[in-house]
Amino acid sequence: MKKAEEILNDVDLQSPKKEEQLFRKGTYCYSAPLKHQNYLGLPNPREWNPADLDWKLPKNWKEIILEGMAKLLKRHRSFRLFLDICVRCGACGDKCHFFLGTGDPNNMPVLRAELIRSVYKRYFTVSGRLFGELVGARELTEDVIKEWFYYFFQCTECRRCSVYCPYGIDTCEITMMVRELLNLVGCNIQWVVEPASNCFRTGNHLGVPPHAMKETFDFALDEIKDLTGLSVEAPINRKGAEILFVAPSADYFANPHWYTFLGYLMLFHEIGLDYTWSTYASEGGNFGLFHSSELMKRLNAKIYAEAKRLGVKWILGGECGHMWRVIHQYMDTMNGPADFLEVPVSPITGTRFEQAKSTKMVHISEFTADLIYNNKLRLDKTRNDRWVVTFHDSCNTARSMGLLEEPRYIIKKVCNNFYEMPENTIREKTFCCGSGAGLGADENLEMRLKGGFPRANAVKYVKEKHGVNMVACMCAIDKASLPQLLDYWVSGVEVCGVHELVGNALLMKGEKVREKNLRGEPLTD
């Protein structure tokens, strides 16, 4: 791995990259394995390698792309609109974390979009057909496809740029369109396709089969018993439960997600929630979002199907980022209306979650904030005293659903020490972790560290100013990527979920004196 200074010196503001320089190890993701392409029934499946000159594109690739583009332009009015109305004002230019981290002009959202806008012009506008290059139109060649692959898998669909666009152009949607097109000619990445394929095979992205999930849950319950002395239950596939709970699978697999998982289980036990997990809908995330609308829809459908099968009244969702973009913006029209469910009402406080009346899905931070607001939880803040906490807004919960106050409200009720990062790096202006939208692959690490640099820089600021040593967040990709990112650029700052902090502070009926936090560390230094 390169040293930090080398990565910073890499920033070259001078010249756009030539195609042949693009595919350098560390800066792109591997192609999807053939078996997973086949499992999902994706078009033009094959083994290929982005670093090779020959991408083995289907013979009629150009026709496929142009036909696909015509269809997308027809289906998504926003796509044509975004391509037509941009005036190149450049307000988005320095708002992209990948541009700030790489200095590559093609990572300015305006120029990233230009990579497809130029092709749109050539084939779908009169001026482009007539005047070609003079009006910024260009021919569709294999090099264009390679450039698309490189740069549109270098956008995390975080939508920070769209906050600053005076026209409200959503470059994320442009990225989504280009990824749909690349999919048509079989150009996909492993980190997106394999989790999606696993999700159909075992129920979740990680590929945890039901019996492994059960084993894992039993282990977690033992950990809670050691910690609190209490016997907690974690119902799975229980028909007739009031609520179905769906979380990202990394919560019950990876670190530091695991402690958030313990936090959920402890909270639900303490309030006596009538709920169930599911092995079929054992994934909140939806890597289909990073692939195509068809795949997103297929994956998302599992949640309602399972809610129906189990006969629950409504659905509670865990600390996941992009899951909430899918739920909040697409689920109701894609797979709804879920008229077999009821408008969610908290069985503990009686609060009716009006904002969730169409999807019937409530975010756990809304649920927990409501419990705290109604004094239903007994909390001991001092149990989180070893931490000086800041909050990283996950792109999707912040910008796609406006979940800005709830997590902060919870954190302030369970922690004594909380400090915000600078104003232009939080809330709707939050900086991405650099690994969203399926880019969290190891082979892409250098690019992820570059993309995550602005976020890390803001963490460094609050570490130096306030002694922050813990970044709380509500997204499994954040929990996976931030520890590595912060180790690299900042060091000495850990990462946790909001419900880990809740689990620490939660005073549970009949618990023994707690000496350790959920990580098994002493409560104070």
Place this chain on the structure above:
Amino acid sequence: MPKATLGGIEIEIDEDGFIQEPEKWSKEVAEDLAKIEEAYPMGEDHWKVVNYLRDYYLKYEIAPPIRMLVKQTGMDLKKIYQLFPSGPAKGACKVAGLPKPTGCV
């Protein structure tokens, strides 16, 4: 798919050297993988981790959660990094012949 000779036999591997034919794994394959992972020579503790991972994988078709690995082998993460410098997923799991996990990890 590239191939490598490990433990005297040819095995398909992925770009990062994870074996793709788990049924061909053997102690000799593990030792050759350990050489690549700078975890050679393999001592008692290496084998304890690898055997635990292997047994879990055969039973559950996936690696165990890191927390479980740490608790059930009685070795903390620091120790596991000492044994396998690339860590539990990229180092230990690779030597044990497990596939690389993908998703929000």
